[in-house]
Amino acid sequence: MIRCIIVDDEPHAIELLSMHIEQTGFLELVGTATSPVKALQLAFEQKVEVVFLDVQMPEMSGIEFIQLLNGRCKVILVTAYKDYAIQGFDHDVIDYLLKPVTFARFLKSTRKLLDLQKDNHGPDNDYIFVNAHEKGKLLRINIADIIYVEGQKQYVCFLTREGNKHLSRLPLKELESRLPTDKFIRVHKSFVLAVQYITMIHYNAVYLAHTTAVIPIGSSYREAFMNRMKDKIY
Template identity: 40%
Template sequence: MIRCIAVDDEAYAGKLLADYIQKVPFLELVGTTTSPIEAINWVQEGRVDLVFLDIQMPELTGIQFMKICGGKCKVILTTAYPEYALEGYEHDVVDYLLKPIPFDRFLRAAHKAQGMMPQQQTPTVASAAPAPVAPAPAPEYMFIKGESKNKFLKIDYSDILYVEGLKNYVSVFLRSERIVTYQTLRDLDEQLPQPPFYRVHKSYIISIDKVRMVDGNTVYIGDKSIPVGETYREGFLKMIREKEQQ
């Protein structure tokens, strides 16, 4: 097991990382803290193998934290600011996660850390078969950027009807409201699980579960009619026919 802590001066961000850590079978959550000073004490006491570390904090920056710890643990940096990536890699960090952090990206970083940890020597028993490891459950939600720099909104996948892209921002249409976020449709397409989400047009991603009717090259979700683009038509109709036969 890899003993982990999450260090972030914003408590909700630390809680999200803690939730992610607890979903991964080979990670063990030692604790979360908003204080880098407290986290340094845990590292110095030898209680930590891996730190998920925010870069911008009022007491100490993440870079200062790593200099003080002197390589006594592995570090995965977390931040909303991509301009710090190069400096982080100069300090030999395991990975660099850009907020909001989707679970699949977190999981890739965790596996990367696992591969960099010293292998523990355990007695081998010829007759003993390795115990199967249950896959980490996929999250049922995501976080998207809000209207201010450090604001993120939690959205349950089950509430999403469809997503419409408009240049450098998208509108996420939920059961009861519409949320505008300054991300690209491509970014969301990479975050949303498939299924139930499917891109049917250069400007639209839909939830298959919410489709009321498909009529030719048009999908209906509630009263909204959504065109199926030529690029996506063949794959979409093939998927619909396969579901019809199930």
């Protein structure tokens, strides 16, 4: 989860952004403040990763607030005024949202945060976010929990060790390129497996822990799969 706070002197603006944050599934709202002075304390105490920040406030401007943050966390400006856009981007803000902020525009902005995380941590991070089957939702899935991923026409289905199945519109080929190559392997045109969950290989089938599913080994994938597993065969 990405820890965030909202700083705005208008309570109704805080309420709207709070609703948007609740809907995203990958943001955790750890505090709100109508006072930028109190918000600075929050930012330092709560290990905040991103601030949704109004520009015009009585005690200090959003730009002054950013300067006091001194790069401690990312900032997304939220304001009714277009005039501060250039000044905001000069201070490396992630995005500039104009009030009233629609959920679609909010989601587009916060996706940039996920892209930054991917750039900073790469595909070997311990979790991923996927576009869920339900429109507008991004779902966090821990890498260690994925048993296998199955391609199903327009979707892929993640099976986790808790027995949960999650659908996503992400193509299987693209997903495979994002998963850690030392932890996963393609065994069939429709299946990518987590190596750690393999319990048995029987002819052209793979058996996995935490599931009764029997995964076929495709003929074009068998050689690469067995070469991958040869160091484990005695």
